[in-house]
Amino acid sequence: MKANFYCAVMFPYPSAAGLHLGHYYNYAIIDSYCRWLRHRGTTVFQPFGYDAFGLPAENYARKVGRDPTYVTYENIAQFRRQMARMNTCYEERLITCDPSYMKWTQWIFTRLHERGLAYKAWGEVNWCPSCETVLANEQVIDGHCERCGSTVERRDMNQWYFRITDYRDRLIAGLDRIDMPDSTKRMQRAWLANLRDWCISRQRTWGCPIPVEGETDTLDTFVDSSFYYLRYLTDSDTEFLPEGCYQPVDLYVGGAEHACMHLIYTRFIHMVLFDMGIVPQEEPFRKVIHQGVIRRDGAKMSKSKGNAVSPDDYDPDELRLYLMFIGPYSEGGEWSDEHLVGQRRFLSRMRRWLADRGSDRIELSPFEDQVDCDVRAFKFNKIVSGFMEFYNRHKNLRPDEETARRVEEVLGVFAPGFCALHSEDERSRTVPGLLTPS
Numbered sequence: 001m002k003a004n005f006y007c008a009v010m011f012p013y014p015s016a017a018g019l020h021l022g023h024y025y026n027y028a029i030i031d032s033y034c035r036w037l038r039h040r041g042t043t044v045f046q047p048f049g050y051d052a053f054g055l056p057a058e059n060y061a062r063k064v065g066r067d068p069t070y071v072t073y074e075n076i077a078q079f080r081r082q083m084a085r086m087n088t089c090y091e092e093r094l095i096t097c098d099p100s101y102m103k104w105t106q107w108i109f110t111r112l113h114e115r116g117l118a119y120k121a122w123g124e125v126n127w128c129p130s131c132e133t134v135l136a137n138e139q140v141i142d143g144h145c146e147r148c149g150s151t152v153e154r155r156d157m158n159q160w161y162f163r164i165t166d167y168r169d170r171l172i173a174g175l176d177r178i179d180m181p182d183s184t185k186r187m188q189r190a191w192l193a194n195l196r197d198w199c200i201s202r203q204r205t206w207g208c209p210i211p212v213e214g215e216t217d218t219l220d221t222f223v224d225s226s227f228y229y230l231r232y233l234t235d236s237d238t239e240f241l242p243e244g245c246y247q248p249v250d251l252y253v254g255g256a257e258h259a260c261m262h263l264i265y266t267r268f269i270h271m272v273l274f275d276m277g278i279v280p281q282e283e284p285f286r287k288v289i290h291q292g293v294i295r296r297d298g299a300k301m302s303k304s305k306g307n308a309v310s311p312d313d314y315d316p317d318e319l320r321l322y323l324m325f326i327g328p329y330s331e332g333g334e335w336s337d338e339h340l341v342g343q344r345r346f347l348s349r350m351r352r353w354l355a356d357r358g359s360d361r362i363e364l365s366p367f368e369d370q371v372d373c374d375v376r377a378f379k380f381n382k383i384v385s386g387f388m389e390f391y392n393r394h395k396n397l398r399p400d401e402e403t404a405r406r407v408e409e410v411l412g413v414f415a416p417g418f419c420a421l422h423s424e425d426e427r428s429r430t431v432p433g434l435l436t437p438s
Helices: 021-039 055-064 068-086 099-114 164-177 182-193 261-275 316-325 337-355 365-376 380-394 401-414 424-430
Strands: 005-009 047-050 091-095 118-128 133-135 153-162 251-253 293-296 332-334
Touching: 005 021, 021 068, 021 251, 021 293, 021 316, 021 365, 021 401, 047 068, 055 068, 068 316, 091 099, 099 118, 099 261, 164 182, 164 261, 182 261, 316 337, 316 380, 316 401, 337 380, 337 401, 365 380, 365 401, 380 401
Parallel strands: 005 251, 047 091, 293 332
Antiparallel strands: 118 133, 118 153
16 A cells, blocks of 8 residues: 655665764654654655665775675664664665666666667766776866865766756756755756766776676666665566556655756656656656755864764764754754753653653643644754743643653654653663763
């Protein structure tokens, strides 16, 4: 049975560094969004997967003399542990380097080739001499490779391309039918107006092989990620998308850095599948939003800058509420350990208040209706402040059993590990890796 609502988050590349705070900001908060929809009676499909091919794993494996397959699956195991600790409802559905998925990546290439939309030609490309592969224009920053910093060369090479220019006008026109940020639409229109055909050849081994005899190049990983949301919908190993399985993505969430390449390539592949009669509509997503950026000391967090924090060092509920509270979801905010402690205090007060039960019945419908409005408007910061205001208004009452149960149920959507009957000592023992307050 199909769900009433299909929510997809941009799946992660499983790097050795594990889940970072940006992942948490996307996955934990959107998990609460999905939990709330279920709380209000909506069935939600909430899949997850791993965009597993990539140059970092290949370079690291080469450096240490290991197979990148083992390196990647070790990284995925770490991601799974972190996702479990995050306490989410995502359903893992696929890994792009698995043979069961690669066959469909190659199927996509073959279908485009049959339709004259995949071709090989000589052309000038960006070449990174250190990574030893072709780079897209967007992967070249001020003449240097975005990954390793090496000076990029221009080379004439015989490469495979997808004929995306045939779809330029349709891709531009389709923007009028998608609910996505105006800034993203402007970027896509500008990108589609300097558009060239999509070079899909990569000179690496840790990638999906191009299914042409004698070909040694692998496919650009953007091909792998251009249709995964469709394969979430089926386990079939004989049909790409069996009849009756299709469901459009109602909400697609990911970083604004993917506004052009990933989102445009995904829209292009979906339009090709529409022309083939595989999907019933041109556009894959009904609504696209971008989470903001978490900054520290005024700069985007990164290990190279020394300003990154690890989600594993914090209580999952406190961290989730703090990230909700940090600022408007599309903007992000400035990280502060001191402010995060405020969520710890809030949860402690709520736990004590709800545990001390009495006979006071509190009418919760207006409060829940306001939460509902804020969730659907992605005003997660207002949800947290609303809870704090609710507590301050009613802290002198002793809630009865029904009131306490309903408050716990609502708060549990946004702090899934919350339990009013647990003491602080019991809670610290049940949350792995929890840093207890000094």
